[in-house]
Amino acid sequence: MENLIVSSSPHIHSRATTRNIMRDVVIALLPATVAAIVLFGFKAALMIAVCVASAILSEFFFSLIAKKKQTIGDLSAVVTGLLLALNLSTKVELWQCMLGSMFAIIIVKCVFGGLGKNFANPAITGRIFLVIAFGAVAGGAHTVFTPEISAGATPLEIIKSGSGTLPSLFNMLIGNRGGAIGETCAIALIIGFVYLLCRKVISWHIPVVFVGTVFVLSLIVKQDLTIALYEVLGGGLLIGAIFMATDYVTSPMGRLAKVIFAFGCGVITVLIRFWGSYPEGVSFAILFMNILSPYIEKIHIIKPLGGIKNVKK
Amino acid sequence: MFGIRYIGNTHIPHFKRTASLASIDLPTPKSVLVPMLQHIGAPAAPIVQPGDTVEIGQKIAEAAGYVSSPIYAPICGTVDKFEEYLRPDGRKVQAIRINWNGEVKFHHSVQPKDIYSLDDLITAARESGVVGLGGAGFPLAVKLDVLRKNAIDTVILNGAECEPYITSDTRTMIDRADDVRQGVELLIRTAPAVKKYIIGIEKNKPEAIKTMRETFKDLSCVTVKALPQRYPQGAEKVLIYNTVRRVVPEGKLPSDVNVLVLNITSMAVLAKYCRTGMPLVRKSVTLDGSAVASPKNIKAPIGTSIKEIIEFGGGTTGEVGKILLGGPMMGSAVASADEPITKTTGAITILSKEDVQLPNETSCIHCGRCAEACPHLLKPLLYSNSLELTDKEEKMKILDKNKIMLCVECGSCSFVCPAGRPLVLNNKIAKSEYRAYTEEMKKKGGM
Structure with a gap:
């Protein structure tokens, strides 16, 4: 009993680590990843590999050059790279994938101080960068099973333009439709959502309120249940609501704040989809609410138990 | 949806392996070290001298003030000397060393008390x-x-x-x-x-x-x-x-x-x-933890050294990392097994070296687990983040607004933090800074 360790309490720690959380997110994304490769073929696999590898390497070299502690071990770069790849369509060139990953990791995350200090979700911002720089990144692609679908026809584009035939709701569920590689298979995304809930990585508030808001508002605006369902299943709503809007760093804490955040995301998504110039608004909605997140957290102050109002002197 | 039925929100392991084990008595130790401060308040004032013979239940120190408590001899023997004792919280207090003289005798003051009011x-x-x-x-x-x-x-x-x-x-x-x-x-x-x-x-x-x-x-x-x-x-x-x-x-x-x-x-x-009429002279403590060979509940005279209780309890297994007075969430780590148990010791927890590795500290990812774990619904991450601020006024404003003084240092936030941040330690630092600041403000206001 020599050399006893002395430190401040508590002396035990739960097994939760940032790395384990990120690993859980990667596991939750696996069904969608597999679906992407099955639905969109070899190009999808290449895109995923390029995005993940360039995300990891960007963080590695940034830390090296900036003489910072190496942080690739926390797996957050893997999550960012994977999410970015899943949010792009097969029309995107591989060098563009790499550029998007580098932008997401270096500009959005690392220069602000790394994981935890970024104000916006890196994957979302990386995608938006590609959208603005290179035009539509989600549109135009079709799955290997339906090559006859004409170019430029995601369900949301079809609804917006009013021309073309919508894929059946069954195809919407299994993901046999045009769009970004990881966003189309609703079933795979929902499996991931259930996994994250079971592992208590996220709470239900943001995904459910976000998707619910979009559904209800679409129903009110379009007065058509089928269209509202297509609005929920089409585009990047599910992947955005489940995996991107729930990012800890860029969403508020507290249940009520989360609900407000998700409601805002839903409203902006619908505004852009129905009245904006882009067919899809999920990314912009999340980015905008990311920026508002600290303020939402300030509005909703959880009253501490036993806290009394300070008396102004 | 936002209502709270019960507060206190953290699932921690229980390990109540000793719940079915009744306390067994420790044989009288050769000597005990009785600190004069085993309570909140003023240290007790000794009323015996080195060389005095004392019996079980004899008062050896008088309460020194309203918030204080008398201390009694836990064993028969001779008062050897007064020593300086460093408490786990860093405070130095007087302590009386008593050597056992082989007898087991109650002092004559140990008499039933009649309670009428x-x-x-x-x-x-x-x-x-x-x-x-x-x-x-x-x-x-x-x-x-x-x-x-x-x-x-x-x-x-x-x-x-x-x-x-x-x-x-x-x-x-x-x-x-x-x-x-x-x-x-x-x-x-x-x-x-x-x-x-x-x-x-x-x-x-x-x-x-x-x-x-x-x-x-x-x-x-x-x-x-x-x-x-x-x-x-x-x-x-x-x-x-x-x-x-x-x-x-x-x-x-x-x-x-x-x-x-x-x-x-x-x-x-x-x-x-x-x-x-028998005052508090013995304490039942749980001896358990990942490095304890056979967990037990042991009743020992106050002032018995931790080492003696461990040896009587069957020793340790593997490499010992920490010895705690109290449990692993709020107990304090001691620097040596020679330290005595006191009135407030409920447990001696011995953890193996693997179990006490400090988690690798990384950046806060704003996951909100600490806020969810806090029984007082505080936001521990804000306190830790505010400590990094150089602007003192701003820092104090954050601490004040977020009610740092409500923190009870229960350890829940540190326990759940995935980034391995020492949140409770930071809270303690923030509390002492805030306390010093408000004292200073009061003084300024009074002038």
């Missing part, structure tokens, strides 16, 4: 040397004194014992149910204004709950409440909320909401003191 009971509590045995060590007499001053309508007996490993209160409820009952009866007799007695026990102690229900089944004013197994169920303000739904405001005491919380073992010891 509340004043008698409070005097007895004061003379018994009993302090809050749950860990804080607040003198029992001072606590009971609120029965005279405030309109207390509910007394809560704390048997939650929410820390991992510890089962000494559990064993009190099972082995000394009669003492607990007598303690409650004393209160019923002397404090008729109290309408309700609640015994709060975490659900993971079914035997204790059963025994207590059995013991009090004919007393309608006593309810035994089974509480969820959520840490920190036994924290005073948490227990009050979860049993009677009253919120103790910041800077106020439970008596301000007409509640009195007493540790259940404290009441049992007080009852025994009234019946036999």
Whole structure:
């Protein structure tokens, strides 16, 4: 009993680590990843590999050059790279994938101080960068099973333009439709959502309120249940609501704040989809609410138990 | 959707392996070291000299003030010398070394006490040397004194014992149910204004709950409440909320909401003191932890060294990393096994080297787990982040607005933090900075 360790309490720690959380997110994304490769073929696999590898390497070299502690071990770069790849369509060139990953990791995350200090979700911002720089990144692609679908026809584009035939709701569920590689298979995304809930990585508030808001508002605006369902299943709503809007760093804490955040995301998504110039608004909605997140957290102050109002002197 | 039924939200492991083991008596040790400060308040003033012979139950130090507590000789023997003792909290106090002379004899002052009134009971509590045995060590007499001053309508007996490993209160409820009952009866007799007695026990102690229900089944004013197994169920303000739904405001005491919380073992010891006159000289401690060979509950004289209890208990296994006085959530790590147990020691927890590796500290990812774990619904991450600020005014504003002083240092936030940040330690630092700042402000305002 020599050399006893002395430190401040508590002396035990739960097994939760940032790395384990990120690993859980990667596991939750696996069904969608597999679906992407099955639905969109070899190009999808290449895109995923390029995005993940360039995300990891960007963080590695940034830390090296900036003489910072190496942080690739926390797996957050893997999550960012994977999410970015899943949010792009097969029309995107591989060098563009790499550029998007580098932008997401270096500009959005690392220069602000790394994981935890970024104000916006890196994957979302990386995608938006590609959208603005290179035009539509989600549109135009079709799955290997339906090559006859004409170019430029995601369900949301079809609804917006009013021309073309919508894929059946069954195809919407299994993901046999045009769009970004990881966003189309609703079933795979929902499996991931259930996994994250079971592992208590996220709470239900943001995904459910976000998707619910979009559904209800679409129903009110379009007065058509089928269209509202297509609005929920089409585009990047599910992947955005489940995996991107729930990012800890860029969403508020507290249940009520989360609900407000998700409601805002839903409203902006619908505004852009129905009245904006882009067919899809999920990314912009999340980015905008990311920026508002600290303020939402300030509005909703959880009253501490036993806290009394300070008396102004 | 946003309502809270129970506060206290953290799932921690229980490891209540000793719950079925009754306390066994440690043979009288060769010598004991009795610190003069084993409670909150002023250190007791010694009334013996080196060379004096003392007997079990003889007063060796007098309470020095209202918030203080007398100390009695735990063994027969000679007062060897006065030593300086460094408490785990860093405070240096006087301690009396007593060497055993081979006898086991009670001092003549150990006589039953007659209790006719509340004043008698409070005097007895004061003379018994009993302090809050749950860990804080607040003198029992001072606590009971609120029965005279405030309109207390509910007394809560704390048997939650929410820390991992510890089962000494559990064993009190099972082995000394009669003492607990007598303690409650004393209160019923002397404090008729109290309408309700609640015994709060975490659900993971079914035997204790059963025994207590059995013991009090004919007393309608006593309810035994089974509480969820959520840490920190036994924290005073948490227990009050979860049993009677009253919120103790910041800077106020439970008596301000007409509640009195007493540790259940404290009441049992007080009852025994009234019946036999034997003050608090022995303490039942749980010896457990990942590096303990065979977990046990051991009853030892106060002042016995940790080492002696470990050896009697069967020693350790593997490489010892930390020895804690108390449980792993709030206990304090000691630097040496030669340190004595005191009145407030409920457990000696020994953790193996693997178990005490400090987690690798990384950046806050704003996951909100600390805020969800906090029993007082605080946001520990804000305190830790504010410590990085250089602007003192801004820092104090954040601490003030987010009620740093409500933190009870229960350890939940550090326990759950995935980034491995020392949140509780940061809270303690923030609290002391805030305290110093408000003192300074008060002085400035007074001038």
